[in-house]
Amino acid sequence: MADAQTLTDPAPYDALLLLSFGGPEGPEEVVPFLENVTRGRGIPKERLTEVGKHYFLFGGISPINEQNRELLAALREDFAGHGLDLPVYWGNRNWAPYLVDALRELAEDGHRRVAVLATSAYAGYSGCRQYRENLADALAVLAEEGRPELTVDKLRHFYDHPGFVRPMIDATLAALAELPAELRDRAELAFTTHSIPTSMAEASGAPDDPARGTPGGAYVAQHLQVAGLIADAVAEATGVADRPWQLVYQSRSGAPHVPWLEPDICDHLTDRQKADAAAVVMVPIGFVSDHMEVKYDLDTEAVAKAAELGLPVTRAATVGADPRFAAAVRELVLERAAVERGEPVTRCGLGALGTTRDRCPADCCPNPRAPRPAAAGA
Known part of the structure; x- marks a missing residue:
């Protein structure tokens, strides 16, 4: 083979x-x-x-x-x-x-x-x-x-390809190194991605995907796998085995009455400051490049919130x-x-979920408004 x-x-x-x-x-x-x-x-x-x-x-x-x-x-x-x-x-x-x-x-x-x-x-x-x-x-x-x-x-x-995951591991380590030396071993990791409606998250993936049976469906499961892979690699590289980390969300744009994935990154920073976190490294695993949702929602809005809280933060680079x-x-x-x-x-992939199939079934990730024709592909 x-x-x-x-x-x-x-x-x-x-x-x-x-x-x-x-x-x-x-x-x-x-x-x-x-x-x-x-x-x-x-x-x-x-x-x-x-x-x-x-x-x-x-x-x-x-x-x-x-x-x-x-x-x-x-x-x-x-x-x-x-x-x-x-x-x-x-x-x-x-x-x-x-x-x-x-x-x-x-x-x-x-x-x-x-x-x-x-x-x-x-x-x-x-x-x-x-x-x-x-x-x-x-x-x-x-x-x-x-x-x-x-x-x-x-x-x-x-999401699970080494060529996507390993650059983010290096970027996370580089962001940790930007913190004052006395904070690095105590800094927490916040893995960020785009928030979506919870109903859309739960319907993500095909019904027979192993990830679909977990809370949040394939969207959340895949992000959690990437976050875990990075957190484990960072622990090995730094010798800090119990560093706290969490998957959080950003860039919500929906109506207030519609449930979306939470917590928001700014709410998460507030909670961690109240819990006396030493510092937080934001790792935007949901984004391929440093586009507007990274430059504004993280580098502008979240950094301003952290400054208001007096909580040291840095942000890891995307793969680009x-x-x-x-x-x-x-x-x-x-x-x-x-x-x-x-x-x-x-197939080249990391983690326990396994690589995704090449062609999507007709019933995966359904259009939340009405069915529409879709071209072939994963």
Whole structure:
């Protein structure tokens, strides 16, 4: 059985698409971008302008597009360095370069079988199925235009891949080292991710997934596994075996009466200060790069709360364009290519949950509003 690290043949794939969320790159783009994100929810423009203040603090520019350009460059460099002749394209869900334009470009360039990496590591509607719905919508547009048919396969979730986990271990250790020496061994870890409605969390994953039977479904279970892997590695590296850690949430955006995953990071910091915690290291395991929800919700809002409380905090870096993550993407593409060719392959993953399947069942991570067509993939 082949190991993904030894594979070299990308067939049947002839291209990779980097699929991301997108973000504004100027003040005039902020509200139109938010209108794209919230389309169909009836949110008034005045409310979007209020939300947009987070972006205006940073000149109306989200860091996410530039970070995707860096990841794009890292992927191309890694592929070239390993003799993988596979062009890499980029498209976004909510802003330019738009997904449908990226698929048009792929079709025009003669590509027909495309592997897709979505910049979301975990199971869940927003992080997986919605991207597959976006792909189905864009493919329908191309079909209406009479363009050549594309087959797209979204790659499996990569939350447990060593190329995703190990850079975060190093980043957590680096963030601990930023604290005064007398606080490092007593500092706690707060692993952060995007809060989602509890109903959506409980429905995440397929009904027969082992993780689905745990409280919170696959979304919470996968995050807890990553947090545990990092906490164990940090304990081994620092010799502190009983360092407290917790999975917490951020970036809630729903109506107050709808239950969402808790505790919020700022509430958690308040609780830890009351419990006389020495310091807290925030580790954003739910995010691939330092985009707005990291730069504002953690670096701005949570840091301000910690300062108000007099609680020392630092924040670990996200994976970003780390060469190990770029290598992981290459391995995921080659692993999936071998699967599509019908060849046995050893999947690369850490932890007890096991790697996720390549193709989602029809009943996993359901659309909370109404069923919609979704393209194939993990």
